[in-house]
Each structure stands twice: as structure tokens, then as C-alpha cells.
Amino acid sequence: MAPSITLWFLQASRSIRIAWLLEELHQDYNLKFFDRMSNMKAPDEFKSGCGNALGKAPSLQDGDVTVFESGAITEYLCEKYDEENRLMPRDAKERVKVLQWIHASEATFMLHALAITYARWNVPAHCKDNGDLAAMEKGMSANVQNDLEWLESELSASKGGFLCGDKVTAADTMMQFSLEFIMGTNLGTQGKEWPAINKWLEKCRACEGYRKAVEKTGHRL
Template sequence: MPPITLWFLQASRSIRIAWLLEELNLDYDVKFYDRMKNMKAPPEFKESCGNPLGKAPSLQDGNLTIYENKIKVLQWIHAAEATFTLHALAITYARWTIPEHGKANGDLETMEKGLSVNVQKDLDWLETELSLSPGPFLCGDKVSAADTMMQFSINFMMKTGLGTKGGNWPNIEKWLKACDETESYQRAVRKTGHKI
């Protein structure tokens, strides 16, 4: 089989694909790139990853380059980006772009409080769905693409406090722990050096 190559940008969603490849026990090579000081991908990544948008992750399987990443699994795959990450990124961008005087006079705090409503509703939904799962993962006893996609979004939100202030989601914490403890996730982290 032709080699699979994962174009991996540090502190990004790339860990999802590394984890999924590990879960599938597929051999792959990793091309590592650190973010620049402005948190953007370096030009070398954009020029060589095969993705016309220059976004991570990008995956090459022989001549095929993939760069866009059962119905329940599909629902979570889409929700990871189109719902959870979308709402959390609004807060991220506010933190990055509001000038210091806006932070000092409370504008950022007011904005975050308003934007957090959607994030907390999303987390409440996930909390309920996890309580209904027949196993420790989103769709049962085994890791699926639903978990590999959702875990990064939720982990990022929790670790950076994006809209989570004052919330308590024990099922989510238990699920994140179960994800983090899988051998396949740990292998993906070791192989890529992933960090948030």
C-alpha cells in the first residue's frame, strides 16, 4: 500500500486524525509543524501539505489528499466543528482581537458572558447524550470517529475555559478521561507530540 502521510500542525485538530489512524491500526508518517508566534501555520506547511486552503489536518494516501474532515457517528462528526467548535471559536477570536483597553474596562468579560450561553447549551446537550450512551464513548463501548472528532473540541474548550465558567459536566469529564486513557489516543499523542 502507498504510504499515508499526516500533515500535522501543533495545537490543532490534527490530533483527531492521528488518533483515528491509531485506532484503525494504520501505519502512517507524520510531517510536524509548529505554529508561528501569531498562532498561524508556517508558510512551509501551507506550501507543502497539498491542501489548497493550507489548513490542518491534511492527509495524503498515495495520490489522494484529504483535507476536509452510521448516522449517530456522522451527527457528532459534524457537530464537532459546526456546533461546538464554532461557538467556542467566537470566544477565542474575541480574546485574540479585543484591545487591552476593552479587556480592562470589561468589554471582553461582557462579550464572553453572552457568547458562553451557546457553549453551555452545547455542553448540556453532550452531557445528556453521554448519559444515554450504552458505553463510555459517544456511541457505545468502542471509540469511533465521533469520539476522535469531538474529543479535541471539548478538550480545547475545557482546558482554555471557553464559555465553561460556572458549569459542571461530570459525564463529559468522565468521557474525556476515557478517551485520554485509550491506548490508541496515547500512541497518537506520543507519535505526534500533541499539546493544547
């Protein structure tokens, strides 16, 4: 039977969060894969077909339901398909921790890091030459470094090596992309090392579900 789920996937993007989650949930899905255009935007076919009014990735269709915003897609998929509560714990205290990371991945980590990306993309060339951009980045790195300190200390205290214990949860499937993006493009890191974060990223990359998602989608940052 054809899978009911279709993932609109843009290379390289937050879409990998959802592909990884679908693998962890053992759900089959159709993949609509698109490369970015030279201006980094999604192509028109993606924007007109994905069902997200903003034309952003990821977007997911499941039967007659369309969901976008990676955090909302994550909550939707867990509610519908995580019958054993592996990705989203049933226990209220554990569940709230996972929800906190799901929301922090976008509303804290990506928010602060993207301010730097947008500055890099948009400042006039002379600001790059005269050091203004570097000064801006230094100022904006304060928020990112706070976020990274928090994550570093949580991971250092984690007994199982993942964000919420010894198994992957939706906290990891959401947060991993944010950190790959921040570390991979040195957004606010200012040359500092984050050993617990790096170790956790290695652990995420080694997960079978993540490797399957990368293989199926061709995701590469």
C-alpha cells in the same frame, strides 16, 4: 514498504483527531510535524506543502489523494480502511449518530467556542480592562452551554461510556479535541462543571490508540 499515508500535523491542533483515528484503524503513516509560529499560524513550509488551499491542519495525503477538513479526512479514512466498521458503523441508525457528532464537532461545538477565542484574540486592550470582553464572553457562552448540556445529557445516558456505545467510534475521535479545547481554555464554560464530559475525556485519554497517537506526534494542548 513505505506507508502510503502522510499526515500533515500542526502542534497543537485538530491534527490529533486524525492521528488517533489512524491508530484506531491500525494504519501506518508518515508524520510531517510542524510547530506553530509565534503568531500561532502554521509556518510557510506547512502551508505550501500540505495541499490544503487554506494552508490549515490537518491535511492528509494517501497516494495521489489529498484530503483536508478533519471531518472529511475522517469519512475518507473510514470508507477506505474501516473494513470491519468499527469506527463507522454499518447500521444506518448507528451510522447517522456517528456522522452527526463528526459534523457537530466542527459546525456546532468549534463554531460557538471559536467565536470566544477570536474575541479574546482581537478585541482592543481597553475592552479587556473595562469589562466589555467579559460581557461579550457571557453573551456568547449561551450557545456553548447549550452544546455542552446536550453532550452532557447524551454521555450521561450512554451505557458504554463512549459517544456511541462501549467502544471508540469516529464520533469520539472527532469530538474529543473540540472538548479538550473548550474545557482547556474555558470557552463559555463560565465556571460550570460537566462531570459526564470530564469522565468521557478521561476515558478517551486512556485509550491505547489515543496514547499511541500522542506519543508518536508529541501532541500537547
